[in-house]
């Protein structure tokens with residue numbers, strides 16, 4: 001498994017070197033300069049959900065930060081942020097945006113399954129369409145628990161389980177019928193390349209509890225019926241996402257001592 005997983009991570013790294021193209025230019029700059037934090041494909045305002053709350057003065061780690069626009073907002077809101085990602089290309093875009101629009105914060109190239117940062121050094125770990133889909137939950141949750149201080153919070157956004165069940169193998173748009181079994185969605189290797197994880201809700205709760213978290217909330221994000229389709233994320237149409245949740249936003253607290261991955 002170790003070797004197989006290393007191969008998958010290498011494939012994902014190559015994929016993100018290519019996909020990074022989409023994240024550069026004026027669209028990326030607009031995301032970086034957004035005055036308020038919003039969640040998901042349909043921009044649900046943080047002030048409506050309140051999952052981050054007041055981050056002023058908190059030590060925050062963003063895992064699989066991509067171009068790090070969440071970290072930019074968190075930094076502007078007074079947090080001390082470190083942003084980590086596997087992809088040198090995505091981090092280069094983030095560094096460019098730091099220079100062009102600011103603010104600056106540390107960027108670390110790292111695998112979220114092996115985070116090269118000290119234990120107990122963060123109050124909040126955030127991942128927005130990052131570690132939850134791209135990393136083995138047994139590994140990245142162990143790392144999130146390790147780097148969080150007791151009482152720290154974990155907030156992550158990922159594609160909904162239902163969307164992962166309804167997307168066909170060619171990775172087109174979610175259909176109105178189930179395309180794979182729920183067990184098969186836990187670890188999907190798409191024929192076009194990348195490998196993703198879409199645990200069931202029961203799996204998430206079991207794993208979060210195992211790593212010392214207590215679950216505060218699972219927000220299911222729908223599209224407003226009159227919203228346009230997203231300009232480049234093709235995983236769902238608005239028609240689909242106004243009937244079923246396209247994304248899931250989990251909030252958990254690190255309440256007890258974290259166990260190790262094999263513990």
Ligand SMILES: C[S@@+](CC[C@H](N)C(=O)[O-])C[C@H]1O[C@@H](n2cnc3c(N)ncnc32)[C@H](O)[C@@H]1O
Nearest residue numbers: 016064065066067085086087090111112128134
């Ligand atoms: C959808 S993007 C990140 C979202 C980010 N909020 C953004 O839009 O810029 C997913 C990110 O996960 C990163 N990633 C994939 N596998 C990873 C891993 N094992 N460790 C850390 N980052 C990883 C990719 O490099 C990519 O930047």
